[in-house]
Structure formats: structure tokens, C-alpha cells
Amino acid sequence: MSMPPEESRRFDVIHELVTRQLDGTASEADEQQLHDAVTNDAEMRNGYIRYMQELTHITARLVHPKTPNDFSKSSVLAATTTDQPRVTENSPIIATPPNTGAASNPFSSWMITASVLAASVLLIISFAVQSGVRLGEEHDIPFDAGRQLAASDSPKSLDGIEVATLTECINVKWDSKRNAVEELSRVAVGQKLELREGRIKLVFDTGVEALVLAPCLLKLQDRNRVYCTYGRITAKASEGGKGFEIETPVARVTDLGTEFGIAISDTGETEVAVFEGEVDVELGSANQRSLPGRIAKKEHLVQGQATLVDHQGQSRRVFSIDNQRMPGVRDLAPLHHDQPVISAVRDNISERQPESRMFYRIVHAGLREDSRAFIDREHQWNGIAPEGMPRELLGADYVMPFNDDKFVGDLRVQVSIARPSTVYIFFDNNTQPPEWLTSEFVDTGLRIGLDEGANRFKPKKKVAVGPAASIDNTFSIWKRFVDNPQEIELGSFERPTDFKRSYNMYGIAAVARSKP
Structure with missing residues (x-):
């Protein structure tokens, strides 16, 4: 033809x-x-x-x-x-x-x-x-019969309209061959995506990238809304993707221009974590939220906050989230595939602040140049010399705490270590080492740098790329050997007496080692 x-x-x-x-x-x-x-x-x-x-x-x-x-x-x-x-x-x-080198x-x-x-x-x-281009509108990839998607359209009238592209399939097994979707295919409203294994990436015409991890059952409801019965989704929205919604059996999450992750259990309980930006979380199922006389419960989460919503529409803090279970849309691959060393992190902040929603992000095998240091800041870890950070730290499991922890005078942080390891603490040289650090850890004499990003005092500050490029503070590297799986406790530290000197929360990392 x-x-x-x-x-x-x-x-x-x-x-x-x-x-x-x-x-x-x-x-x-x-x-x-x-x-x-x-x-x-x-x-x-x-x-x-x-x-x-x-x-x-x-x-x-x-x-x-x-x-x-x-x-x-x-x-x-x-x-x-x-x-x-x-x-x-x-x-x-x-x-x-x-690469056209020799190949068998x-x-x-x-x-x-x-x-x-x-x-x-x-x-x-x-x-x-x-660039702000919205795919799928009249000036772009057309919908069926050139129709625009309007907010007033009913779900049935939207069925069959293509709203996203499946751009990546990795080790995917679909629930059946009949429902399999090929890579680079367009997907439409009303379409169900059910993965038994693997992961896929969807790019919506509105500007939302979504990473979907198996096992997962997902249904597209319109151009900017999906329903997920169970599974894990991480979504990253550009300016045009604001308003993207994920409905679950117990909550509705609305993106406000951000990157966030959702994990929905087989029973429907829903974890929501914000990596950048902010989201609104409406608590309760769609039926619960529509009951006559019910006052809608909503939580507003910002970068570094997470919540778990149960079947009663009640929420509570999530202490830690690891990047294997809830990865970012554009996360770098781990530097190795050994079993995790750091399995969980908790603190005592909720004892006096039950409304706290801050979480610790555990990054498995991910420490490298320009690794983000804190969940609530854009600061990055870097080597202080052009040669880069100490080699023994590369590929370590590490924790992104929230930098505001530095203000908590009676802080206690419990770190669960899953295997024999060397645990490292990066401690700000602008502060006095506390007793819990000097008694349990040894100063290695090595140093690591912090490249600070924008903050409330320096809103225009930007991070650089690579080691030694923009070091704002240096940290001493302390270590401790852990011979068996256990929970170790870290504490607080005193603020510097010279308030003109900036200071930061300590960093936490761990590397597996052979048991002596």
C-alpha cells in the first residue's frame, strides 16, 4: 500500500x-x-x-x-x-x-x-x-477523531483514546499474552496493565513519566489519572503534568509538580513518599470520601515526607523507604548487586511530634560522586580532591537523613544493619564530635565534601558536577566495625558556638565485609 x-x-x-x-x-x-x-x-x-x-x-x-x-x-x-x-x-x-567492534x-x-x-x-x-510541549493535543499527536480530552468527559466516553506511550519494558512478564503490550506502543484510556514481573515506563502526553514495578495492576482512567489496585509506581511530572492523580483502594494522590512514589499492598494499604516538590493525599476510599456528611481528610506532603494510609482512612508516619522497593523515575543503577547492608532506619522524633511525616531514604549500593546527601535538601556528597571520594566508600549503602535533624537536641537514630559491615559516619568539621561518636567510632583521617544546593538562606545557590568542583563544607569520616546483624544507635550533637558558620546533619553509610 x-x-x-x-x-x-x-x-x-x-x-x-x-x-x-x-x-x-x-x-x-x-x-x-x-x-x-x-x-x-x-x-x-x-x-x-x-x-x-x-x-x-x-x-x-x-x-x-x-x-x-x-x-x-x-x-x-x-x-x-x-x-x-x-x-x-x-x-x-x-x-x-x-559500537561496531568485533562481535560474535x-x-x-x-x-x-x-x-x-x-x-x-x-x-x-x-x-x-x-520544553512544555503537550503531546496528544490538537497541535500534536491526535486522539481519535481529533477529540480533545475535557474534564467533563465521562470515563466511558474516553475509552480507547490514547494518552501515553510505553517507552520501556525490562524483564516484563504480563498476566497473559492477550494483555501484553509491546515496547513503544501507545496505551489508551480504559486499558489495564497487569505485570507479574519486571518494570515498565510510561510517558503520558501531559508530561508525566511513570515507572511501574511488578506485581502491579493499573488502569488508565483519563489523560491525567490512573487507578492502581496494587503495586508500586513512581511518577515525575513536568509543569504540564501538574494535577496527575493516582487513585488507590484507600487514597487519592494528586501531584502538584513533583516526583513521588506510591507502594500499594495486596490489601490496598498505601504508602506515599515525596522525593521532590509536593502532593496532596486524600485519605479514604472513593466510597468513604463520598459519604454524606463526611469531612474530607487530606494531608499535604512536601519533599522528604511520607505517609501510610490504612483501610480506615487513617495515616501514620513511614520512617524509612529504600530505593529498591520504591526507586525514583531516573535513579542511577546500583554500583553492584550484593544484598543490602542497611535495612531500616528509625528515630524518636515521633514521640513528641506525632504529626511528623519526614522519612529516611535508604539508597542501596549507590554512594558515588554527586550523590544527594539529604532528603530535604539538594546538597550532594563529593570528593574534596579531583581524584574523587575515598574508593572504599564507592558503592556503599547510604542514608539520606533530613538535614533539619541537626536541630533536634535529644535525637536518637536507630540504624538496622543486616550483615557484617563497616559503618561510616560523615561528621561536619564545623561542629564538635559528640561522645557517642568518639566512643563507638574511629576517625579514619579521611574527608568528604558537601556541595550545598539552594536553601532558604541561599535560594540561588546551585550544585556543581564532579569532585572538588564546589565544596562548601568538609566532613570527617568515622568508622565502626559491625560483626553481626544488629541495630546501632546514633545521637544528636551540639550546635557550633559561632553561628556564622554553617553546619549540617551527619551522613550515614555502610559497606559489607567478610566476617572475621
């Missing part, structure tokens, strides 16, 4: 530009032309996505002719991690030429190409999100 002339022209342009980039002959002008085409021209972008879908499907058949449905991004990740350029938010949208599989370059193309879809949509 022949294409209409205009569609054929677009296809030829896309094919030529992508081919040049894949064979390494593209000029900067070619790269810019493709970048401009897919970000400024709705029809060109739509054609580009279709082109890559078709090429990926063809590649799948070439690589696995007997089992075409087995081809997914997970099968080519290893091939694409070597010598590929680092992608940043400002990177141009290009299909990068594959004659189709390996095709596999790399397919992975690059799949990643390019996400880059395109991410660029549109960052």
Missing part, C-alpha cells in the same frame, strides 16, 4: 537523517535538523515514532526469528552500555552510531541500533516534556 505523498516525504527525510547518524556520517546540521523536526513538527514526530517502532519490530525478527516477542530493551542493555555518550537533559535528540553475533549492531532507537523515543518525549 502506497503512502500519501506528504507522509512519504516525511518518511524519506526521517530515514535519511537516522541512517546518516547510525553510519556515523551525520553532520551537526543533520543532527540539528532531526532534533528540530521531531520537537517542532507534530507530524514529523509522530512519523519518527512509527518509523522506530517498525524498525525495532523488524530487528526483533532478525535477531530472534523463532521468538520475535522475546526481543526487548532488556536483551540489548549490555550491548549499549559500552562507549555510549552520556545523555543529559540538554543532549540533542539523535540516534547514536553503534552478526546482528549485534542491529540490536544496538534498536536499543538506541528505543531510547531515542524516550528522549524525544522527554524533550517535549521539558
Whole structure:
């Protein structure tokens, strides 16, 4: 079947530009032309996505002719991690030429190409999100019959309207082959996504990225709302994605421009944690919230706060959340895959502040340059010299406490250590080491730096990238050996007498070691 002339022209342009980039002959002008085409021209972008879908499907058949449905991004990740350029938010949208070194599989370059193309879809949509472009409106990827989604539309009238793109599938097993969704497919209102294993990423036309982890049952209700019966979802919204809602059996969470995570148990109990920005949480099921005479209960959560909602619509504090169970949408991969060392963190703050909702974030195997130091600040850990932070710390489990802990005079923090390990405390050199630190830990003589981000005193402050680039405070590194699984207790410290000197909460990290 022949294409209409205009569609054929677009296809030829896309094919030529992508081919040049894949064979390494593209000029900067070619790269810019493709970048401009897919970000400024709705029809060109739509054609580009279709082109890559078709090429990926063809590649799948070439690589696995007997089992075409087995081809997914997970099968080519290893091939694409070597010598590929680092992608940043400002990177141009290009299909990068594959590494064409010797390979035992004659189709390996095709596999790399397919992975690059799949990643390019996400880059395109991410660029549109960052630029404020709203996909799926009249000027962009059209809905059925060119209809706009209006707030007054009923769920039934919206069924079948495409509102998001499934941009990534990793080790996914669907509940059935009939309900399986291929990578790079569009998904529609009324569609159920039920994962038994693995994870997927959805990019909504409104500008919301959602990471969905199995086991999970999710239904799309409209362009900016989903219902999740059970499972885990992390959502990151751009300016255009504000108002994104996740309904659960016991709560409704509304995004106010943020990144947040939700974990829903088999019984419906719902944990909500805010990594950036803020959300509103309406407590109770939809039926409970609609009871006559009922006064709606709502919690407003900001960065660094979390809550657990039960079946009665009551909430309580969540003390700690680890990044394996509730990862961020764009979290970096762990530096190794050993079993976790730090399993939980608690404190005594709720004893006198029951309304507290602050949580400790545990990051497994994640300590590296530019790691975020505190859950309620943008500060980062960095090496104080160009060589970077001490090597023994790289890949450590670490805790993001909340920096405001430094104001709590009788603080007690319990850290659950799951295996024999070396536990490290990063202690601010602007403060006097307390007795609990000097008696239980040893100063290693090593130092680590803190690159401070924006705060209420310095709202325009920005962090830099890499070691030694912007060190505002230095911390002494103290260590303690733990031979068996146990809970260790950390305490508070005195404020410096010179109030002109800034100071920060201590950091916590741990590295597994062989039992002596």
C-alpha cells in the first residue's frame, strides 16, 4: 500500500537523517535538523515514532526469528552500555552510531541500533516534556477523531483514546499474552496493565513519566489519572503534568509538580513518599470520601515526607523507604548487586511530634560522586580532591537523613544493619564530635565534601558536577566495625558556638565485609 505523498516525504527525510547518524556520517546540521523536526513538527514526530517502532519490530525478527516477542530493551542493555555518550537533559535528540567492534553475533549492531532507537523515543518525549510541549493535543499527536480530552468527559466516553506511550519494558512478564503490550506502543484510556514481573515506563502526553514495578495492576482512567489496585509506581511530572492523580483502594494522590512514589499492598494499604516538590493525599476510599456528611481528610506532603494510609482512612508516619522497593523515575543503577547492608532506619522524633511525616531514604549500593546527601535538601556528597571520594566508600549503602535533624537536641537514630559491615559516619568539621561518636567510632583521617544546593538562606545557590568542583563544607569520616546483624544507635550533637558558620546533619553509610 502506497503512502500519501506528504507522509512519504516525511518518511524519506526521517530515514535519511537516522541512517546518516547510525553510519556515523551525520553532520551537526543533520543532527540539528532531526532534533528540530521531531520537537517542532507534530507530524514529523509522530512519523519518527512509527518509523522506530517498525524498525525495532523488524530487528526483533532478525535477531530472534523463532521468538520475535522475546526481543526487548532488556536483551540489548549490555550491548549499549559500552562507549555510549552520556545523555543529559540538554543532549540533542539523535540516534547514536553503534559500537561496531568485533562481535560474535552478526546482528549485534542491529540490536544496538534498536536499543538506541528505543531510547531515542524516550528522549524525544522527554524533550517535549521539558520544553512544555503537550503531546496528544490538537497541535500534536491526535486522539481519535481529533477529540480533545475535557474534564467533563465521562470515563466511558474516553475509552480507547490514547494518552501515553510505553517507552520501556525490562524483564516484563504480563498476566497473559492477550494483555501484553509491546515496547513503544501507545496505551489508551480504559486499558489495564497487569505485570507479574519486571518494570515498565510510561510517558503520558501531559508530561508525566511513570515507572511501574511488578506485581502491579493499573488502569488508565483519563489523560491525567490512573487507578492502581496494587503495586508500586513512581511518577515525575513536568509543569504540564501538574494535577496527575493516582487513585488507590484507600487514597487519592494528586501531584502538584513533583516526583513521588506510591507502594500499594495486596490489601490496598498505601504508602506515599515525596522525593521532590509536593502532593496532596486524600485519605479514604472513593466510597468513604463520598459519604454524606463526611469531612474530607487530606494531608499535604512536601519533599522528604511520607505517609501510610490504612483501610480506615487513617495515616501514620513511614520512617524509612529504600530505593529498591520504591526507586525514583531516573535513579542511577546500583554500583553492584550484593544484598543490602542497611535495612531500616528509625528515630524518636515521633514521640513528641506525632504529626511528623519526614522519612529516611535508604539508597542501596549507590554512594558515588554527586550523590544527594539529604532528603530535604539538594546538597550532594563529593570528593574534596579531583581524584574523587575515598574508593572504599564507592558503592556503599547510604542514608539520606533530613538535614533539619541537626536541630533536634535529644535525637536518637536507630540504624538496622543486616550483615557484617563497616559503618561510616560523615561528621561536619564545623561542629564538635559528640561522645557517642568518639566512643563507638574511629576517625579514619579521611574527608568528604558537601556541595550545598539552594536553601532558604541561599535560594540561588546551585550544585556543581564532579569532585572538588564546589565544596562548601568538609566532613570527617568515622568508622565502626559491625560483626553481626544488629541495630546501632546514633545521637544528636551540639550546635557550633559561632553561628556564622554553617553546619549540617551527619551522613550515614555502610559497606559489607567478610566476617572475621
